[in-house]
Amino acid sequence: MSDFTRRLPVYLLLDCSGSMMGEPIEAVRQGIKALLSELKGDPQALETAYISIITFDSSARQISPLTELMLIKEPTIQASGATALGGALKVLMDCINTEVRKSTSEQKGDWKPIVYILTDGAPTDIETFNKACEELKNIHTANIIACAAGSNAKTEYLKKITNNVLMMNNLSSGDLAKFFAWVSSSIKTSSSKLDEKPGGAIELPPPPQGFVIVP
DSSP: OOOOOOOOEEEEEEEOOOGGGTTHHHHHHHHHHHHHHHHHTOOOHHHEEEEEEESSSSSSSEEEEEEEEEGGOOOOOOOSOOOOOHHHHHHHHHHHHHHOOOSSSSSSSOOOOOOOEEESOOOHHHHHHHHHHHHHHHOOOOOOEEEEEEETTHHHHHHOOOEEEEEEEEOOOOHHHHHHHHHHHHHHHHHHHTTSSSSSSOOOOOOOTTTTOOO
């Protein structure tokens, strides 16, 4: 891909804390695999979407830098530890600042990034989390969609990050598969409508069956 390709950056922030151990983390692995496969079959997404994966447990790290679809590898993820969602938001902001190209007088920068957050609990790094939420409000750098997975997920924290919050009642492999399929559909829709609302809010597809939008 040319250095001058205008990209649609997509960041996946995935909870890999100990409560995700077993069936949930395996479903996340399969979900990522299905997501990448689905997007690679879509010409528009293939041309524009670049994917990055950030995971968080007791700490947060970017395990896949922003990479074009054809080159991204399925990451190895394990579940353990606490829920450093605040740390993940910090990593996200650092990545957006360093990876997303800004517009110049000579050329347009990348499209506004889309961020998907999946968590089954509440942040355990509250001080860092609250500070990161304040910083995010001042930046307005991305469209952020958060999903509270299962009955232990605390939507009130996610609402501090974004107004786009989904709730899935069960942390089952079926519901997690639906979530990743929905993310794939959302990215494909966004990549096909980039010129309609440059820099605007994205148009999300209807939530999967059994999911609710948190008011």
